[in-house]
Amino acid sequence: MLWKKRKIVYVFFISVLILFLILVKTKSRRYSAIKWPAANNIVIYNRIPKTGSTTFTNAIAYDLYKENEFNVLHVNMTKNRQVMSLPDQYTFINNVTTWTERLPAFYHGHVAFVDFQRFGVANPIYINIIREPLERLLSHYYFLRYGDNYRIGLKRSRAGNNETFDECYARSGKDCDMKQMWMQIPYFCGHYLFCTEVGNPDALKMAKQNAIEKYLLVGTTARMRDTIALLEVTVPHFFKGALSHFDSLDANRSHLRYTKKKIAPNDQTLSMIRRNEVYKMEREFYDFVSDLFDAVFKKATNGTSKAESLVNMPLQYHFEKIKPT
Numbered sequence: 001m002l003w004k005k006r007k008i009v010y011v012f013f014i015s016v017l018i019l020f021l022i023l024v025k026t027k028s029r030r031y032s033a034i035k036w037p038a039a040n041n042i043v044i045y046n047r048i049p050k051t052g053s054t055t056f057t058n059a060i061a062y063d064l065y066k067e068n069e070f071n072v073l074h075v076n077m078t079k080n081r082q083v084m085s086l087p088d089q090y091t092f093i094n095n096v097t098t099w100t101e102r103l104p105a106f107y108h109g110h111v112a113f114v115d116f117q118r119f120g121v122a123n124p125i126y127i128n129i130i131r132e133p134l135e136r137l138l139s140h141y142y143f144l145r146y147g148d149n150y151r152i153g154l155k156r157s158r159a160g161n162n163e164t165f166d167e168c169y170a171r172s173g174k175d176c177d178m179k180q181m182w183m184q185i186p187y188f189c190g191h192y193l194f195c196t197e198v199g200n201p202d203a204l205k206m207a208k209q210n211a212i213e214k215y216l217l218v219g220t221t222a223r224m225r226d227t228i229a230l231l232e233v234t235v236p237h238f239f240k241g242a243l244s245h246f247d248s249l250d251a252n253r254s255h256l257r258y259t260k261k262k263i264a265p266n267d268q269t270l271s272m273i274r275r276n277e278v279y280k281m282e283r284e285f286y287d288f289v290s291d292l293f294d295a296v297f298k299k300a301t302n303g304t305s306k307a308e309s310l311v312n313m314p315l316q317y318h319f320e321k322i323k324p325t
């Protein structure tokens with residue numbers, strides 16, 4: 001009798017113990033699933049050609065890496081293709097996140113947005129700069145013909161060709177085809193096939209979504225200085241001192257790269273471009289990002305929109321009722 005009673009008690013306790021262990025196990029498993037390693041010691045600037053990216057990279061990465069103690073690495077895409085294969089994305093992410101001798105690191109390169117989360121790790125800090133799409137295309141068009149002040153001796157692919165953008169447009173040339181404008185949307189859209197399909201509305205949608213969800217900050221070429229100021233106070237472990245450094249560069253240096261000769265298109269060309277679907281989409285994306293930047297900057301400067309006021313802006317919150325005392 002007594003033995004039977006004991007048996008019931010034993011079974012009861014063992015069951016409770018097993019239940020407890022299962023509970024603890026599932027709980028810890030749930031936590032470990034969302035525990036990503038911190039990726040805030042990696043910044044990726046997937047720079048877009050002809051947006052002032054050389055100026056930006058030199059002024060805030062190559063000039064500051066010693067003082068702020070980070071590494072700078074260029075991602076050189078073979079044949080300037082901006083899209084990586086899925087296996088290349090894997091090795092890239094694996095390398096970037098585990099190469100401890102090269103942390104903290106600032107990566108820059110002409111590569112479309114790579115989503116680390118698809119491979120089960122946290123995204124690093126993504127930043128970017130975009131430019132009004134027609135201005136960007138014109139800059140690219142004339143850059144190919146006349147080069148710039150940066151690599152003077154280098155012969156560009158259309159050197160010797162003196163056709164203006166208007167002349168090119170009138171004869172429906174390839175270099176001024178509006179397909180060439182499909183650039184900033186695919187950079188932000190990422191590595192899906194539809195991103196590279198010119199005029200695909202899903203690509204515009206994805207680009208907008210990524211710009212707000214996956215990027216800490218997207219500035220504009222027109223507001224380079226404000227962009228740098230905002231980066232200094234949001235990623236100080238990389239960009240401390242960036243604004244004063246940028247201001248100290250002389251005119252030659254801060255506008256490091258400009259195309260030597262540019263001819264504004266005439267009204268007829270302009271009115272045709274403004275009716276073009278691809279232009280309208282790229283412009284919509286630009287306006288979307290640019291308006292967001294304006295709002296963020298205005299809020300951060302307490303309505304003054306002055307870059308200088310950012311560094312000394314008093315906090316608009318404080319901690320209290322702290323326990324244990």
Ligand SMILES: *[C@@H]1O[C@H](CO)[C@@H](O)[C@H](O)[C@H]1NC(C)=O
Nearest residue numbers: 074075076077078079080110
């Ligand atoms: C990228 O690498 C290729 C091949 O090594 C080289 O020719 C090219 O100049 C590099 N691009 C840049 C921007 O350094």
Ligand SMILES: *[C@@H]1O[C@H](CO)[C@@H](O)[C@H](O)[C@H]1NC(C)=O
Nearest residue numbers: 091094095096097098099100
């Ligand atoms: C990352 O790539 C570089 C250059 O190819 C290599 O030297 C380094 O060992 C790689 N690091 C890791 C952790 O794979």
Ligand SMILES: *[C@@H]1O[C@H](CO)[C@@H](O)[C@H](O)[C@H]1NC(C)=O
Nearest residue numbers: 160161162163164165167263
């Ligand atoms: C371009 O060059 C050709 C000859 O090299 C000349 O006939 C033509 O007028 C030039 N066009 C412009 C716009 O300068």
Ligand SMILES: *[C@@H]1O[C@H](CO)[C@@H](O)[C@H](O)[C@H]1NC(C)=O
Nearest residue numbers: 149249250251252253254255
């Ligand atoms: C820019 O550089 C050129 C040649 O290197 C020099 O003559 C000019 O004075 C510089 N301009 C400024 C504003 O420093």
Ligand SMILES: *[C@@H]1O[C@H](CO)[C@@H](O)[C@H](O)[C@H]1NC(C)=O
Nearest residue numbers: 301302303304313314315316
């Ligand atoms: C922010 O702006 C408001 C309204 O202009 C002003 O009253 C306030 O003092 C400002 N705060 C700071 C920290 O500048």
